[in-house]
Amino acid sequence: MPGHLITDNVLLVYELTHYLKSKGNGTEGAVAINLDMSKVYDRDEWGFLHSMMIKMSFKRQWGDLVMRCVSTMNYRIKVNGDHTEEITPQRRLHQGDPLSPYLFIICAEGLSAMLQWAERDRKIVGIKVCHVAPSVNHLFFADDSLILLRARNGEAKELKRVLEVYERVLGQMINKFKSSVLFSPNTVSTARDQMKAILSVAQEKWGQRYLGLPVSIEKSKKKTFTYIKQKIWSRVQGWQEKMLSKAGKEILVKAVAKAIPTYAMSCFDKTKCLCAEISVMVSRNWWSQQDKKHKIHWFSWEKLTRSKKKGGLGFRDLHLFNLAMLVRQAWRLLTNPNSLCGRVLKAKYFPNNNILECQVKGGISYSWRSILQGVELMKKGIIWRVGDGSNIKIWTDPWIP
Secondary structure, three states: OOHHHHHHHHHHHHHHHHHHHHOOEOOEOEEEEEEOEOOOOOOOEHHHHHHHHHHOOOOHHHHHHHHHHHHOOOEOOEEOOEEOOOEOOOEOOOOOOOOHHHHHHHHHHHHHHHHHHHHHOOOOOOEOOOOOOOOEOEEEEOOEEEEEEEOOHHHHHHHHHHHHHHHHHHOOOEOOOOOEEEEOOOOOHHHHHHHHHHHOOOEOOOOOEEOOEEOOOOOOHHHHOHHHHHHHHHHHHHHOOOOOOHHHHHHHHHHHHOOOOHHHHOOOOOOHHHHHHHHHHHHHHHHOOOOOOOOOOOOOHHHHOOOHHHOOOOOOOHHHHHHHHHHHHHHHHHHOOOOHHHHHHHHHHOOOOOHHHOOOOOOOOHHHHHHHHHHHHHHOOOOOOOOOOOOOOOOOOOOOO
């Protein structure tokens, strides 16, 4: 899947949870439910998958071809050196198959349609981060499911009915022990207890991350993103045990150590201190040898981060790379404002102007504050390509070179 879909999902989840934790849904409580599917790829009914492909206007010949790929597989289990008879499965998608995630998304489209129908009939009402923002009642990414609704018993019962229908027709099961809920602060305790009882979900706290990134940022940004440093350190320690040439170390630094923070840097601003600590860690590994862990650094890290044409090794300056990734997010919001993420952010932070006119204000989320850093850098290099001139503000927009 395209990387921007993942980052859009993370930014949306962060904005929604930030809104829930700060205000709630107006004067009424709201709840976010993080569903965990039990053995997600092992329970999918083939008949439902085929019906969904036909309903989504796939050609019947194409659907039959896909179903042959899914269903024509047999297994034999080796027990004490002997193989059992062939086992022919009657359901499941093959985990590890490149086609399976796409087929699961087609199945999940059925749940998405039922939730949309429920909202259309006003049985479920999603969450709005502000009055003019689009309503969001669910966010799906592969097998990660996030449901958002008002803290009302009627909506909880309707959600339970929808999930029971989905479980029955697809064969899926919701793991209620691993599922969790997050209530807004203005939700009264009786409503919390009633909704947890209806949905049979006991955990009222989320995990620390969603799709690998934190859903809340602590006051200490360095502490929040320490896990990135620890993950790189665990890889670096393994490298020290291998007899690698400088060329081998260069490939590992570029392909592993500098790639691990990329995903997080697409959404959040890392502190200069954290970027510097990671750079020091990688630099020490680069100069170290098997017999001497601490060796003289013959060149500064700034020289090593230069391109090879300029005499460096092309290592990334993490802080500058972080800013570049944030500029990329700002550019996407400027050029593609009609995405769901773009519409939510525009409604909340710049409803009457464009992203280039936004300023840092109090009460904004950390993800939006990070994107605004990319906006400030983008302003230094952006310029209008003049067409008929109808949209250009001649006194303020940068249209003259």
